[in-house]
Amino acid sequence: MKRFPLVLLSLLAVILFFPISNLIGLQGKNELIPVVLQSSEGYNKVSQIMQDKCVDCHAPGMLRKPFYSAFPIAKQLMEKDMEQGSARLSLSIKLFSGEEAFTPLMLARIEHVIRNDSMPPAQYLAMHWTDSLSADEKQIILAWIVEERAKSLWSQDAAAEFKGEPITPLPLKIELDADKVSLGDKLFHDRLLSGDNTLNCASCHDLTRGGTDQSKVATGIRGQQGPINSPTVYNTMYNLAQFWDGRAKDLQEQAAGPVANPVEMGALWDEVVEKLKQVLEYQDAFAKLYPAQGLNKTTVTDAIAVFEQSLVTGNSRFDRYLRGNTAMLTSDEIQGYALFKTNCTSCHAGPALGGLSYEKMGVKRDYFKMRDGELTEADNGRFNVTKQEKDRHFFKVPVLRNIELTYPYFHDGSVSSLKEAVRIMGEVQLNKAFNNDEIAKMEAFLRTLTGEYKGKSLARLTVEDIQ
Numbered sequence: 001m002k003r004f005p006l007v008l009l010s011l012l013a014v015i016l017f018f019p020i021s022n023l024i025g026l027q028g029k030n031e032l033i034p035v036v037l038q039s040s041e042g043y044n045k046v047s048q049i050m051q052d053k054c055v056d057c058h059a060p061g062m063l064r065k066p067f068y069s070a071f072p073i074a075k076q077l078m079e080k081d082m083e084q085g086s087a088r089l090s091l092s093i094k095l096f097s098g099e100e101a102f103t104p105l106m107l108a109r110i111e112h113v114i115r116n117d118s119m120p121p122a123q124y125l126a127m128h129w130t131d132s133l134s135a136d137e138k139q140i141i142l143a144w145i146v147e148e149r150a151k152s153l154w155s156q157d158a159a160a161e162f163k164g165e166p167i168t169p170l171p172l173k174i175e176l177d178a179d180k181v182s183l184g185d186k187l188f189h190d191r192l193l194s195g196d197n198t199l200n201c202a203s204c205h206d207l208t209r210g211g212t213d214q215s216k217v218a219t220g221i222r223g224q225q226g227p228i229n230s231p232t233v234y235n236t237m238y239n240l241a242q243f244w245d246g247r248a249k250d251l252q253e254q255a256a257g258p259v260a261n262p263v264e265m266g267a268l269w270d271e272v273v274e275k276l277k278q279v280l281e282y283q284d285a286f287a288k289l290y291p292a293q294g295l296n297k298t299t300v301t302d303a304i305a306v307f308e309q310s311l312v313t314g315n316s317r318f319d320r321y322l323r324g325n326t327a328m329l330t331s332d333e334i335q336g337y338a339l340f341k342t343n344c345t346s347c348h349a350g351p352a353l354g355g356l357s358y359e360k361m362g363v364k365r366d367y368f369k370m371r372d373g374e375l376t377e378a379d380n381g382r383f384n385v386t387k388q389e390k391d392r393h394f395f396k397v398p399v400l401r402n403i404e405l406t407y408p409y410f411h412d413g414s415v416s417s418l419k420e421a422v423r424i425m426g427e428v429q430l431n432k433a434f435n436n437d438e439i440a441k442m443e444a445f446l447r448t449l450t451g452e453y454k455g456k457s458l459a460r461l462t463v464e465d466i467q
């Protein structure tokens with residue numbers, strides 16, 4: 001009890017001091033960061049705004065440490081802000097000096113907080129009101145984001161007026177070794193890759209079903225139910241890593257997994273390699289394409305990975321819109337896109353509208369409490385890989401290309417309607433209850449993301465088209 005008055009006293013002191021320090025400018029400007037002249041005037045302004053208003057919580061090691069940080073409570077609060085803030089956006093000296101570029105993910109997150117007026121945090125502004133962003137400053141930041149994005153390779157196919165969008169069109173053509181693509185295609189569809197020759201990759205990643213099995217969870221060898229929903233294989237080259245929890249670093253590493261997984265293809269790699277070696281066509285193809293290594297696990301998974309890189313579904317209606325054909329979208333779809341940009345692109349950005357980061361399922365509300373059923377190991381998400389508590393329930397953000405075909409939704413496949421998935425996202429990620437009109441418009445927008453494979457819309461692709 002003796003500590004109590006002391007705590008109260010310092011709280012009072014902090015409360016009193018914050019506004020005073022604000023008024024008389026005791027906080028001081030940050031002198032630690034050299035202002036290096038950038039190529040653009042916009043950037044210099046943004047750099048200054050961020051150094052003035054954001055670094056306290058977003059630049060580890062650059063804390064201005066105002067004198068009141070010595071008060072125990074203020075210090076704790078600031079340390080917590082710094083930890084949480086810089087986990088989401090880390091502003092390093094190299095960014096300010098221009099040695100490093102802001103990544104598309106950083107730009108998407110910054111755009112989100114500016115559009116939603118959520119930074120600096122309201123609690124902080126209550127005490128540092130001079131640190132709120134003015135309308136001018138917000139415009140400067142948004143204009144700079146457009147400028148940065150326009151420099152990126154991703155936006156090169158976008159029409160001039162859309163180069164600054166958080167979502168960029170998929171390329172219409174990808175340069176790959178055509179022979180490896182066709183070898184990988186054959187392997188992807190070959191049942192010899194499973195233990196009892198019943199399953200191929202396409203069993204769970206049917207290219208005519210949006211690259212999925214359209215089932216709640218995967219069904220593996222001998223009818224075994226897997227623990228998790230099959231994600232699409234289309235546009236996976238845009239993922240920062242593979243699997244819902246990111247446990248495979250790339251497509252090649254990923255492809256080794258299902259073959260040997262006892263509840264998926266249930267095979268032994270040595271046996272698969274032996275089986276494939278019996279096939280004359282494979283003998284020839286591997287001798288030609290991998291002369292030094294021949295046919296082995298590494299070359300088989302390499303060919304599959306090259307094939308998967310070809311699974312890019314360009315030319316959706318939305319992409320044609322971004323390329324400048326603005327008549328492609330209805331006004332509802334355009335309004336849906338506007339809602340999506342305000343609410344969703346901090347996580348679903350980039351060419352595939354996802355795959356750039358791991359995010360918590362349930363940022364604002366506990367999704368798992370709302371859902372029926374017990375918690376499963378798969379629900380742990382990224383935690384299963386890192387074993388760090390901070391990663392529990394984090395998942396790689398799924399790509400939203402062709403989303404109308406990749407139902408049911410979420411890692412647990414628990415939701416079959418796209419509208420319902422959008423509603424849940426609003427609730428658990430943003431704590432927003434969208435009305436039916438808003439949900440319908442966002443859904444309409446999402447349905448414009450269905451692209452083409454082999455020159456045909458995925459919505460109409462048949463088995464004959466892909467043979």
Ligand code: HEC
Pocket residue numbers: 050053054055056057058080081082084085086088089109110111112113119120121124133346
């Ligand atoms: C008082 C500390 C504080 C200040 C000042 C502050 N932030 Fe933050 N920021 C946080 C914290 C804490 C989080 C993480 C929790 C959250 O998102 O609310 C965060 C999160 C963010 C995120 C990530 C949002 C996401 O998608 O998760 C961005 C981007 C961001 N801040 C930008 C800024 C910018 C730009 C400024 C300056 C204009 C700024 N912040 C000033 C504390 C701060």
Ligand code: HEC
Pocket residue numbers: 188193199200201202203204205218219220221226228229230231232233236239241242243244245251254255258259263264265304308396
């Ligand atoms: C029995 C069903 C099944 C089979 C067969 C199967 N997969 Fe999968 N695949 C899944 C499931 C389920 C996941 C998600 C697993 C996870 O994240 O833990 C997945 C994940 C993936 C991913 C990661 C996508 C992403 O967004 O993270 C790729 C790529 C992939 N599979 C390709 C393949 C290839 C290539 C084969 C054949 C060698 C194959 N799969 C065979 C069910 C299957």
Ligand code: HEC
Pocket residue numbers: 340343344345346347348358359360361363395396397398399400403406408409410411412421422425426429430442
């Ligand atoms: C904080 C990051 C974040 C925000 C904001 C966010 N999402 Fe998501 N979204 C995710 C994650 C993570 C998942 C995967 C969750 C899971 O499977 O458990 C997901 C899944 C989805 C899915 C299902 C995809 C699939 O293949 O299963 C849809 C659809 C979706 N989001 C749409 C939206 C829409 C629309 C918005 C805006 C209203 C939105 N998201 C906002 C992170 C986010």
